[in-house]
Amino acid sequence: MNEYNFSFSITGALLLPLLLLLFADITQAGDDDCAAVGEYNFVCGLVSPEDLVLVPGTKWIIASGMAPGAGMTLIDSQQKTWSGLYPADRPRAEQDMQTYGACPGTPDPNNFISHGLNIRAGENGHSTLYVVGHGGREAIEIFDVDASGEKPELTWTGCIMTPDAMAINSVASFSDGSLVATIPLQTGRSISEALGGAITGGVYQWSPGDSGFEMVQGTELPYANGIEVSADEQEFFVATSGGHKVIAYSRSNPARQLRATGTLTIIPDNLHMASDGRLVTAGLIIDDPVCGNLVGEEGFDLDKFAACPRPFIAMAVDPQKMEVENLASSPAIETFSNITMALQVDDEIWIGSFAGDRVAYRSLSPAD
Numbered sequence: 001m002n003e004y005n006f007s008f009s010i011t012g013a014l015l016l017p018l019l020l021l022l023f024a025d026i027t028q029a030g031d032d033d034c035a036a037v038g039e040y041n042f043v044c045g046l047v048s049p050e051d052l053v054l055v056p057g058t059k060w061i062i063a064s065g066m067a068p069g070a071g072m073t074l075i076d077s078q079q080k081t082w083s084g085l086y087p088a089d090r091p092r093a094e095q096d097m098q099t100y101g102a103c104p105g106t107p108d109p110n111n112f113i114s115h116g117l118n119i120r121a122g123e124n125g126h127s128t129l130y131v132v133g134h135g136g137r138e139a140i141e142i143f144d145v146d147a148s149g150e151k152p153e154l155t156w157t158g159c160i161m162t163p164d165a166m167a168i169n170s171v172a173s174f175s176d177g178s179l180v181a182t183i184p185l186q187t188g189r190s191i192s193e194a195l196g197g198a199i200t201g202g203v204y205q206w207s208p209g210d211s212g213f214e215m216v217q218g219t220e221l222p223y224a225n226g227i228e229v230s231a232d233e234q235e236f237f238v239a240t241s242g243g244h245k246v247i248a249y250s251r252s253n254p255a256r257q258l259r260a261t262g263t264l265t266i267i268p269d270n271l272h273m274a275s276d277g278r279l280v281t282a283g284l285i286i287d288d289p290v291c292g293n294l295v296g297e298e299g300f301d302l303d304k305f306a307a308c309p310r311p312f313i314a315m316a317v318d319p320q321k322m323e324v325e326n327l328a329s330s331p332a333i334e335t336f337s338n339i340t341m342a343l344q345v346d347d348e349i350w351i352g353s354f355a356g357d358r359v360a361y362r363s364l365s366p367a368d
Contacts, residue, residue, distance in 0.1 A: 034358065037330075037333050037335070037336070038330065039328075039330075039362045039363070040330060040333065040336070040351075040360045040361070040362050041080070041360070041361055041362065042335075042336065042358040042359065042360055042361075043075060043080050043081070043082055043358060043359050043361070044357055044358040045082065045357060045358070046063060046065070046070075046073055046082060046356075046357060046358060046359060047065050047067045047069075047070035047357065048065055048066035048067040048070055048353065048354055048355055048356065049063040049064060049065065049066075049073070049352045049353060049356070049358075049359050050064050050065075050066035050114075050115055050116070050270075050340050050341070050352055050353070050354040051063070051064045051114075051115065051116050051117040051170075051270050051340065051341055051352055052064075052075075052117070052341060052343045052350055052352050052359065053117045053118065053119040053129070053272070053343070054077075054119075054343060054345055055119065055127060055145055055147050055152050056119065056121035056127050056147075057121070057125075057147070058147050058152065059076060059077045059078045060074055060075070060076065060077070060147065060151070060152050061074070061075040061076075061077050061343070061345065061350065062074060062075075062085060062117060062119070062129065062145075062152075063075055063082070063352065063359065064114035064115055064116070064117050064131065064132075064352075065113070065114050066113060066114070066115055066354045066355070067113065067355075068111070068113060068135060069110065069111075069112075070113065070114070071084065071085070071086050071087050071109070071112055071114065072085045072086040072114050072131070072154075073085055074151065074152060075359070077345050077346075077348070077350070077361075080361075083151075085152070085154060086109070086112075086114075086143070086154050087109030087110075087112065088153075088154075091106070091109050091154075091156065092153070092154065092155040092156065093106045093155065093156040093157075094144075094155055094156075094157060095156075095157060095158050096142075096157045096158045099157075099158060099177065099208050100142065100157065100158025100159060100160065102160075102161070102211065102212075103139075103158045103159040103160065103161070104159075104161075106156055107133055107135075107136060107137065107139070107141055107156070107159070108135070108136040111135040111136040112133060112135050112136070113133065113134040113135035114131050114132070114133060114134075114141075115131075115132035115133070115134060115168075115169065115170075116131075116132040116168070116169055116170035116171055116226075116270060117129065117130070117131055117132070117171075118130040118170075118171050118172050118173050119145065120173045120175070124148065125146060125147045125148030126144060126145065126146055126147070126148070127144075127145040127147065128142065128143070128144060128145070128173070129142070129143040129144075129145050129154065130142055130171045130173055130179065131143065131171075132168045132169065132170065132171055132181070133159070134167060137159075137161070137165075138161070138162040138165045138166065138167050138168065139159040139160060139161045139162060140159060140160045140162075140168065140171055140179065140181065140206075141156065141158075141159050142156070142157050142158045142159060142160075143155060143156050143157060144157050160179070160206055160212070160213065161212065162181075162183070162204075162213060163183075163204065163212055163213050163214075163215075164187060166183050166185075166186060166187060167183070167185070168181045168182065168183055168204075169181075169182045169183070169184050169224070169225055169226075170182045170225060170226045170227045170270060170271070171227065172227045172228050172229045172236060173229065174229055174233050174251075175233060176207070176208070177207070177208045178205065178206065178207040178208070179205065179206045179207075179213075180203055180204070180205050180216070180227055180229070180236050181203070181204050181205075181206075181213065181227065182201065182202070182203055182204075182224040182225060182226070182227050182238065183201045183202065183203075183204055183224065184200060184201040184223040184224050184225055184241070185200050185201050185223070186200060186201050186202075189201065190300070191223070191300045192299060192300045193222075194222045194223035194241065194242035195222075195223070195241075195242055195294055195295060195300065196222075196242070196295070197222050197242055197243065198222055198242070199220045199221065199222055200221075200222055200223055200242065201220075201221060201223065201224045202215060202216065202219040202220045202221055202224050203215075203216040203219035203221075203224055203227065203236070203238060203249070203255070204216060205253065214253075216249075216253050216254070216255050217253060217254035217255070218249070218253075218254040218255040218256065218257065219238065219249060219255050221238065221240045221242070221243060221247075222240055222241070222242025222243050223240060223241040223242035223243075224238050224239075224240055225238070225239045225240065225241045225268065225269055225270070225271075226238070226239035226268065226269055226270040226271030226272075226281055226341070227239070227271060228271045228272060228273050228279055229273075230248075230319060231273070231277060231319075233251065234250070234251050235248050235249060235250060235251055235258065235319075236248075236249055236251060236255075237249070237271060237279055237317075237319065238271070239268035239269060239270070239271045239281050240268070241267045241268060241269065241283075243263075244263050244264045244265075244266070244267065244268065244286065245260045245261050245262070245263060245264060245268070246260065246261045246264075246268060246271065246279060246281060246317050246322070247259075247260040247261075248260065248319065248322070259322050260322060261317055261322045261323075261324055262324070264283075264315070264324070265285060265286060265287075265313070266282070266283035266284060266285055266286060266312070266313050266315070267283045267284055267286055267294060268281045268282075268283045268315075269281060269282060269283045269339070269340040269341055270282070270340055270341035270352075271341075272341065272342075272343055274316065274344040275344065276344075277319065278316040278317060278318055278319065278325075279316065279317040279319055280314065280315070280316050280317075280327065280342050280343070280344060280349075281314070281315055281317065281341070281342070282312060282313065282314040282315065282339050282340065282341050282342035282351060283312065283313065283339060283340075284310040284311070284312050284337075284338075284339055285310050285311045285312065285313070288308075288310050288311060288332075290308065290310075290332070291305075291308035291309075291310050291332075292308075306337070306338050306354075306355045308337075309332035309333060309334055309336075309337035310332055310337060310339075311329070311330060311331050311332050312329065312330055312337075312339040312351075313326055313328070313329040314326070314327045314328040314329070314342035314349055314351060315327060315342075327342065327344075327349055327364065328342065328349050328351070328362060328364070335356075335358070336353065336356060336358060336360055337353065337355075337356065338353045338354050338355045338356055339351055339352070339353055340352050340353060340354050344364070345361075347363060347364050347365050348361050348362065348363055348364060349361065349362060349364055
C-alpha cells in the first residue's frame with residue numbers, strides 16, 4: 001500500500017477522505033478576517049501550503065499545495081498577495097528526454113498534489129524547481145522556472161518515479177542535477193513507530209543516467225523528513241522527525257554520520273538553507289499540555305492531531321557547529337497551526353502549514 005507523507009503520514013487509502021475532511025475545515029477557516037495575531041501577519045486563501053521556496057533573485061515565493069487540486073501558488077512577498085501558478089489554464093510541458101527519458105509523461109494536473117519543494121538557480125532568469133508530487137503517481141516532478149518576465153512561469157520538463165511507489169517527503173538538489181530525497185515511511189512502517197523512535201525510512205539518491213532512486217546506506221532514520229545540501233555539496237543534512245534532530249552526512253554511499261544537533265523540543269520538519277548559510281527548520285512543540293505528547297503515542301490520528309493547534313518554533317542551525325538559534329516562536333494560534341517549515345526572505349520569516357488556508361510572516365528585526 002502506498003503511503004503519503006505530510007509532516008506526519010497516513011496510508012494512501014486514508015489520504016483522500018482525510019484530506020477532504022481537512023480541506024472542509026480549511027475552507028471554513030478561510031471565512032476569518034485574516035487579521036494579524038501578535039507579531040504574525042497572514043496571506044490567506046491558500047490551500048495547505050506545506051512548503052515554500054524563493055525564486056532566486058526575485059520577490060516571488062512558490063508555495064506547494066498539500067491537498068487534491070491545490071496545485072502550486074505564487075506569492076508576492078512584497079505586496080503580500082498570491083495567484084495561481086500550476087496548473088495554469090494551459091500547463092506548459094516540454095519533456096527533457098535526455099535527462100528524464102524514463103518518465104512516463106506529464107502528471108495529471110487535475111489530480112496533482114504538491115509537497116516538498118527545492119529550487120536551484122540557473123542562467124538568464126531561469127531556475128529548476130523540484131517538486132515532490134502525489135496524486136495519480138508518486139514522483140519528483142521537475143519544472144523550468146522562467147522569471148525573466150513580469151511573473152515567473154513554469155514549464156514541466158520531466159519526472160523521476162519513486163521506488164516501489166513509496167511516498168517521498170522532501171528533495172534537495174546538487175549542481176550536477178543529482179538529487180537526494182527522504183522517504184520517511186518505507187512500505188509497512190507507521191507514523192506511530194516513527195514517533196516511538198523506530199527506524200522507518202531514510203535517504204534515497206538519484207543522478208542523471210540512473211534508472212531510478214537507490215537507498216543511501218547509513219541514513220536509516222525514524223522518519224527522515226526535511227533535507228538540504230551543503231554549500232560545497234560534499235554533505236547533506238536531514239531532519240529526523242522521530243529522532244528530533246538535524247543530522248549531517250557525507251555525500252557518499254554508504255554515507256557517514258558526521259555530526260548532529262542535540263535533541264530538539266520540536267518535531268523538525270522541512271529544511272532549507274538561508275542566505276547566511278544556516279539551515280532553517282520549523283515544527284510543532286512535541287509535548288503540549290493541551291494537545292498532549294506526540295512521543296510514544298499509539299495509533300497516531302492525523303485528524304485529531306491537525307485539529308489541535310500547538311505552539312511552534314522556527315530554528316536556525318549552524319551547519320558546522322550544529323548549534324541552534326530560535327528565530328521565531330508562538331503559542332498556539334487558533335487560525336494557524338500544523339506548521340511545517342520556515343523560509344527567510346530578506347528581513348522576514350515566512351511559515352507554511354500542511355493543513356491550513358494561510359501562510360504567516362513576521363519581521364526578524366527586533367520590535368521597537
